[in-house]
Amino acid sequence: MSPRRQRNEEFTSYYGRPILKQPTWHALDIAGYIFAGGLAAASSMLGAGAQHSGRPALERSAKLTALTAISASVVALVHDLGRPERFVNMLRVAKPTSPMSVGSWILSVYGPLAGASALSNLTGVLPRAGRAAGVGAAVAGSAVATYTAVLLADTAVPTWHDAHEVLPFVFAGSAAASAGGVAAALSPVVQAGPARRMAVGGAVLETVMSLKMERSGNLSTETLHQGRAGTLLRLSKACTVGGAVGLALGGRHSRLVSAVSGASVAAGSALLRFGIFEAGKASTIDPKYVVVPQRERLEAREAAAAPAVSTQAPAK
Amino acid sequence: MSVTQLGMPAIGVPRKGFFTDTSLCIGCKACEVACKEWNSVPADTSMQLTGESFDNTSALGADTWRHVAFIEQKVPATDPSAHDGVKWLMSSDVCKHCTNAACLDVCPTGALFRTEHGTVVVQQDVCNGCGYCVSACPYGVIDQRKEDGRVFKCTMCYDRLGAGEEPACAKACPTKSIQYGELDELRARADARLEELHERGEEGARLYGRDPDDGVGGDGAFFLLLDEPETYGLPPDPVVTTRDLPAMWKRAAGAAAGMLVGAAVIFWGGRK
């Protein structure tokens, strides 16, 4: 792990005021949306696996979880808009330059598939089509779970943008952990083997990638350790790791251990999303996270470009 | 230009811009007032005094499309450019109308668009208030009007431009600190002015946002500053976030594929 570099953090600002605007998004809506979307997406993968491996109880709980979670997440998303009644404007264009546009289209494919597969499973109507929708939802779900990392990273928010290389893996792990945890909590232990494995695997990926993100050496990683975000992320790790250990050791034997540990892993995933959200917000408030790294970049570039004998360089 | 950036289309009338020469600014705020008047921009809030300087507007925002910054600097009493050892820097800030505009790139509804003048404008009848542009702008310019829900920023007086008029702020500026015109012409003018100031011994003079090779492909509204950008509350080396978008999509695709493989493994990888 790279040690945090010693930096010269003396910098100039305009009365210490923020340079960037704070995200207009509300934590409950957007961090909540990202969590619920991830939970739904990975649940669809469990649902698809269960339908083809003869685990009807797991299939039922995973598909219902997916439908519930994606419905809640869409509600949160619309609720966060300044003009909710104009939600459909999201579908008036398709723009690869906008992760939110891409995401809207992904959701409009995923949502109906997850809904159809859950309804067919519940009612027994059109079972073949329902299973096909289940597979479709699993595939579309892989996009739902990971595009949200691009959504956050494709901003000027220092903590989010600096994390753009690892964030998709953090979110993929976190989505898997939450879905595995919830399914392990809701399904009988005999059928929940894959859910436990998904929870533990997801928890490992989430934790390893989070640590990587927190130690990338970017100045903005400070915000992941301090204040509200730091507290949320520490709590997240405790829940995730504790729950994963519980599932790995006792999940097979006890429904109670399964339920408590599964819920704990899912809570860890939720706390992670809220922690990253808050850290990003904090990084827009202190101009340090904008000025210091940009100044370093500028000076490095100037040093590289400077000729041996420094002539009077025109300021650019 | 890449698939993840809209950049500057090659069509349209010559690109228009602002050259704000802060060495001429006297801090009168005529630009702020003219902008509010012409564009019917609401008052920010009840009157607030920052108590820090003559700047009580604080920052650009949904209800402030021109913002005059006041910086008081202590200099040696012998400095000829200042009185009594205090030097004033004043600068009228505005939306940069970036060549590679992050707000425009990330807007999911197409409400933000590139006009025929090369400027960046919000179509208020389309904006649904998602707020993505607010987090994307590397300059912290565009913002949401909370009570309205939509986002607002400088339009470079799109309506006036269409009628062959110059923007209200440029028209009102009594010292020609704010100059409006064809961008190429403004750039040439700025280069000449910079040289003049350097000859006069203004060593701190520099152009900001003029270079078409910078992180945002150059600004449609650029500045002549007398100190480092961050002194004025400007980011020293902004980069449009969508420049890294291809790399992000690639990573996300990798993570998505990994999830599907992982899901298959947990069902059929080990023993049943």
Ligand code: SF4
């Ligand atoms: S300064 Fe901000 S709001 Fe203005 S065009 Fe550039 S990205 Fe958009």
